[in-house]
Amino acid sequence: MKRILAVLAALILAVFALTACSDNNDSSDNDSADHDGMAMISMPMTSMPTSMSMPSMPLGMSTPGASSMGIVISGFEYSTPESVMPGQVLTIQNNDTVEHSVTSDTAGLFSEDIEAGETETITVPNEPGTYTFHCTYHPSMRGTLTVK
Numbered sequence: 386m387k388r389i390l391a392v393l394a395a396l397i398l399a400v401f402a403l404t405a406c407s408d409n410n411d412s413s414d415n416d417s418a419d420h421d422g423m424a425m426i427s428m429p430m431t432s433m434p435t436s437m438s439m440p441s442m443p444l445g446m447s448t449p450g451a452s453s454m455g456i457v458i459s460g461f462e463y464s465t466p467e468s469v470m471p472g473q474v475l476t477i478q479n480n481d482t483v484e485h486s487v488t489s490d491t492a493g494l495f496s497e498d499i500e501a502g503e504t505e506t507i508t509v510p511n512e513p514g515t516y517t518f519h520c521t522y523h524p525s526m527r528g529t530l531t532v533k
Contacts, residue, residue, distance in 0.1 A: 456528065458485050458499065463518075463528035471532050473509045485526065490517040 455476030457464040469475060477487050479499040487507060488496040494516065495507045510516060513532050520526035 456487060456530075458487075458520075458526075461523060461526055463487075463526060465528050465530060468531040468533045469509050471509065471511045471513060474506050475509050475530075476504060476506055478504050484522060486521045487518050487528070488521050490519060496521075 455466065455478060457478050457480060459480040461481065466475075477497060477499050479485050479501060482501045484498060484500050486496060486498045487505075494510055495518070497505045497507050498521075499505045509530065509532055516530045516532065518528050518530065
């Protein structure tokens, strides 16, 4: 039984190898033509999507009147939502190749380290107001959250 399965597997692999290595010209009489004594098998190709629907704006980017979902770190800059709700869980996406943090200027309010290419979350303060934050690793990086 094992021998039969091994021969069958080898035969299937040979067919795929020959199909993959064959030249693919458009001559219609080549579909099952004999090449060097080997019969060629034509296999239809399945179609692949040529485009995918993508969001028009990265997570966290904001435009006037648009709702945003989080903070995006890219190019050593923060992109923040126009405003967030009190107590909201906010996603932080670090698109840079180095670690960053989102650390409130008000000690102990919120602080999260985000590894390069990773995502973390913070919980927004419950009180409405404007909250400034910074990156502990890159002090020139500053941002503001508006809680309404």
